[in-house]
Amino acid sequence: MNLLQQGAEARLFAANFCGRSCIVKERFPKKYRLQEIDEKLTKKRLSQEVKALQRCRKAGILTPIIYFVDTTRSIIFLEKIDGETVRQHIVSVRKMQEDSSYHSIYPMAREIGKILAKLHDADLIHGDLTTSNMIIKTSDNKLDKKTNEIFLIDFGLSFSSSLAEDKGVDLYVLERAFLSTHPNSEELFSVLLDAYKDVSKKSSSVLTKLEEVRQRGRKRSMIG
Amino acid sequence: METFNLEPLLSDTSISVALYENVTNASKLKTLIKDGEIHAALIKAEMVLDVFQVLVASSKAFYAKTLNKLKTKLIYTEILFNLSPSNKISECFKLFGVEDEATCVLVVARKEDFSEVDKHVEGDICPLSKLDNLCDKQYLKKLYKVTDEELKVCSLTDCVVSQMAAKEIR
Numbered sequence: 001m002n003l004l005q006q007g008a009e010a011r012l013f014a015a016n017f018c019g020r021s022c023i024v025k026e027r028f029p030k031k032y033r034l035q036e037i038d039e040k041l042t043k044k045r046l047s048q049e050v051k052a053l054q055r056c057r058k059a060g061i062l063t064p065i066i067y068f069v070d071t072t073r074s075i076i077f078l079e080k081i082d083g084e085t086v087r088q089h090i091v092s093v094r095k096m097q098e099d100s101s102y103h104s105i106y107p108m109a110r111e112i113g114k115i116l117a118k119l120h121d122a123d124l125i126h127g128d129l130t131t132s133n134m135i136i137k138t139s140d141n142k143l144d145k146k147t148n149e150i151f152l153i154d155f156g157l158s159f160s161s162s163l164a165e166d167k168g169v170d171l172y173v174l175e176r177a178f179l180s181t182h183p184n185s186e187e188l189f190s191v192l193l194d195a196y197k198d199v200s201k202k203s204s205s206v207l208t209k210l211e212e213v214r215q216r217g218r219k220r221s222m223i224g
Numbered sequence: 225m226e227t228f229n230l231e232p233l234l235s236d237t238s239i240s241v242a243l244y245e246n247v248t249n250a251s252k253l254k255t256l257i258k259d260g261e262i263h264a265a266l267i268k269a270e271m272v273l274d275v276f277q278v279l280v281a282s283s284k285a286f287y288a289k290t291l292n293k294l295k296t297k298l299i300y301t302e303i304l305f306n307l308s309p310s311n312k313i314s315e316c317f318k319l320f321g322v323e324d325e326a327t328c329v330l331v332v333a334r335k336e337d338f339s340e341v342d343k344h345v346e347g348d349i350c351p352l353s354k355l356d357n358l359c360d361k362q363y364l365k366k367l368y369k370v371t372d373e374e375l376k377v378c379s380l381t382d383c384v385v386s387q388m389a390a391k392e393i394r
């Protein structure tokens with residue numbers, strides 16, 4: 001087993017589980033928290049992640065398969081998705097464009113919009129939507145670029161909600177992530193939102209809330 | 225018959241999985257296991273879609289044993305319990321356990337114990353790939369409540385395995 005990444009919340013290892021390559025996600029104890037609270041919070045995050053992964057699949061969203069769960073050590077074994085994060089993909093594709101534009105990424109943005117529409121229509125909130133929490137799978141057939149599949153990952157902060165406010169905030173978090181990670185990506189994000197609107201059956205209230213949340217943020221004057 | 229190592233959880237444990245058809249002594253084998261004379265799990269072959277399903281159930285069972293957290297008496301009964309979506313032990317045995325008149329049996333045992341188990345089975349060993357033909361996929365789909373929407377994004381094996389792995393989290 002080799003360490004792939006050490007995050008604030010968990011360590012990720014690559015391993016082989018019964019012949020399949022997998023990711024081992026270990027939520028380690030946080031010494032800066034009171035032990036009792038840490039144990040409860042860690043178990044809750046593990047449980048939320050597992051439940052969300054299952055519900056996503058039922059809603060037709062690509063997510064890693066769960067291979068093993070150890071609630072005692074807060075470890076989860078997940079299917080390893082071969083590919084790169086959407087963040088890495090956007091950065092590398094943009095570098096190849098002479099004009100540094102995002103036009104070639106529009107189809108992928110539309111795909112993400114569709115996925116989020118399915119997620120929110122199933123009353124699931126991801127809780128931490130960023131381009132690093134989406135993986136674009138390397139398709140086996142290199143010529144057929146249209147079949148690149150996008151997986152959603154990292155559901156530790158997820159919860160279920162039918163409120164437009166929660167869905168609006170979920171989208172807002174992604175918007176902030178886009179704008180801070182990928183410069184001048186406003187149009188790219190609006191392509192994503194258009195696809196969301198087309199696919200979602202409950203989008204109008206969500207998009208209204210998104211606009212409201214945008215007005216609230218940092219350095220905004222709260223004149224209503 | 226194929227052998228698998230249960231890494232990374234238990235890298236020093238290996239299990240052997242074998243599929244037998246034309247078995248004539250399923251009932252006798254069950255008694256031998258119950259009496260502790262042979263150490264193996266007997267699984268209804270029609271309920272297994274892919275050997276990976278069995279590997280996941282076995283890893284969980286062997287691991288639980290090391291932590292002394294078996295929900296059933298033996299590792300081998302635990303494997304049956306882990307294969308089932310139900311938390312009722314008796315229901316698990318009924319669904320995945322082998323019937324007395326069964327002719328197709330999947331056997332799981334520790335690598336070291338396998339040859340001893342094999343001696344007692346009166347049947348013909350056949351390749352594990354046959355499981356795909358034998359499996360009652362429709363029944364498995366119904367049992368695990370797998371929807372067509374789900375099957376658009378992953379295989380039936382993956383849906384089943386995911387549910388098996390996440391069974392305790394409700």
